[in-house]
Amino acid sequence: MNRSAREGKGSGYDLVITGGRVIDPETKTDRIADVFIRDGIIKKVEKARGKVKAKEIIDAKGKMVVPGLIDMHTHLREPGREDEETIYTGSCAAVAGGFTSICCMPNTQPPIDNQETVKFVYEKAKEAKCKIYCIGCITKGRKGEELTEINDLVQAGAVAISDDGKPVSNPQVLRNALEYSRMFDLPVISHCEDLYLSANGVMHEGFVSTNLGMCGIPSIAEEVVVARDIALAEFTQARMHIAHISTEGSVELIRQAKKRGVKITCEATPHHFTLTDEIIRTFDTNAKVNPPLRTKKDVEAIRRGLKDGTIDCIATDHAPHSIEEKEVEFDFAPPGLVGLETALGLVITELISKRILSWTQAIAKLTVNPARILNLKGGTIKRNSPADITIIDPKASWVVDPSEFQSKSNNSPFGGRKLWGKVCCTIVEGNVVFEG
Numbered sequence: 001m002n003r004s005a006r007e008g009k010g011s012g013y014d015l016v017i018t019g020g021r022v023i024d025p026e027t028k029t030d031r032i033a034d035v036f037i038r039d040g041i042i043k044k045v046e047k048a049r050g051k052v053k054a055k056e057i058i059d060a061k062g063k064m065v066v067p068g069l070i071d072m073h074t075h076l077r078e079p080g081r082e083d084e085e086t087i088y089t090g091s092c093a094a095v096a097g098g099f100t101s102i103c104c105m106p107n108t109q110p111p112i113d114n115q116e117t118v119k120f121v122y123e124k125a126k127e128a129k130c131k132i133y134c135i136g137c138i139t140k141g142r143k144g145e146e147l148t149e150i151n152d153l154v155q156a157g158a159v160a161i162s163d164d165g166k167p168v169s170n171p172q173v174l175r176n177a178l179e180y181s182r183m184f185d186l187p188v189i190s191h192c193e194d195l196y197l198s199a200n201g202v203m204h205e206g207f208v209s210t211n212l213g214m215c216g217i218p219s220i221a222e223e224v225v226v227a228r229d230i231a232l233a234e235f236t237q238a239r240m241h242i243a244h245i246s247t248e249g250s251v252e253l254i255r256q257a258k259k260r261g262v263k264i265t266c267e268a269t270p271h272h273f274t275l276t277d278e279i280i281r282t283f284d285t286n287a288k289v290n291p292p293l294r295t296k297k298d299v300e301a302i303r304r305g306l307k308d309g310t311i312d313c314i315a316t317d318h319a320p321h322s323i324e325e326k327e328v329e330f331d332f333a334p335p336g337l338v339g340l341e342t343a344l345g346l347v348i349t350e351l352i353s354k355r356i357l358s359w360t361q362a363i364a365k366l367t368v369n370p371a372r373i374l375n376l377k378g379g380t381i382k383r384n385s386p387a388d389i390t391i392i393d394p395k396a397s398w399v400v401d402p403s404e405f406q407s408k409s410n411n412s413p414f415g416g417r418k419l420w421g422k423v424c425c426t427i428v429e430g431n432v433v434f435e436g
């Protein structure tokens, strides 16, 4: 990144990003412009003029200047499994991937199901490189039985509730959570999985699982719960967000629900719009995820859902695991992959380059859309917004090398894959926190 200082009379700005293509879906901006920053705030966005004065100038000519990316679904392993990831190392992985805000899921050990643990996360977040937002549990101990003190969690700063990693199997419990969360305008994030149907499955149930003789997780294990949750959302009029949808049927259920006006939103992960269950033939445990990688038809349906707006957000489901845990037989490996450092490259390579999404559509799913769902400040490059910005070189390519990840773990099935689009610079509240 070309950085310089040009101070002079009347400069008055801490940082100006000059000459980049500014893409801001919220303000429908897509033009070459200069972004002026002072005291961590965006002061103005103006047509590029060439000469500017500031304490620091970043020349972004030929680069994309977008709102700092927001990941609404990240697993940081602190408290409990600091050998796999900490809030700090997770934040380093985030900024390397262009994310300026991440939302951590509460399935830690112990789980984030009370005010003290939420406060612990925010205390640790003070030393993080990016903004951390905490998601609290729906039920105590994620047992799916008794609701947490949602009011306490909200007071401590929880931005949503979820038992992610597990579903809330009892619909009456989820109904109560939805009715209660409505009072706080708090989204409830649902991990849709019928545990009777998924049972002992380790991969998608279909041709490949039959071929390999492995126990499968059928698409309906997800779809019956998506259908149930749509009904609950419609009935309670609360805000339901469906995590990591992976099947053609789920996309269609949500498409129809949205048409009826149900308040429902959803996300898809980069691995679910990129990989199919064919990869399991390699027995790479890094490709074992939950929900599992599905078929080509499902991947195509996810891509169509992203294109037509059925799928609101792209979220990583970043799930670090140690080598010891993953280097076991496929059946015994825990599900999950590290996603923060490959998400943007996969979006650019698989969706933007293939003309499935425009830059504006793709960036919206990584910025303003999650910001709106979670009521977060930011996700836009406009006057008086926090100066959280990501600068991307769309023409640079790189080869994924998990051993070089900032994350403490390197369980990625994308090693060796060539991706387009490199993060040049990540800026949080006007400070450069990462340079690529």
Ligand SMILES: [Zn+2]
Residues within 6 Å of the ligand: 164, 165, 166, 191, 243, 244, 290, 291
């Ligand atoms: Zn989940």
Ligand SMILES: [Zn+2]
Residues within 6 Å of the ligand: 073, 075, 105, 164, 165, 317
């Ligand atoms: Zn998750």
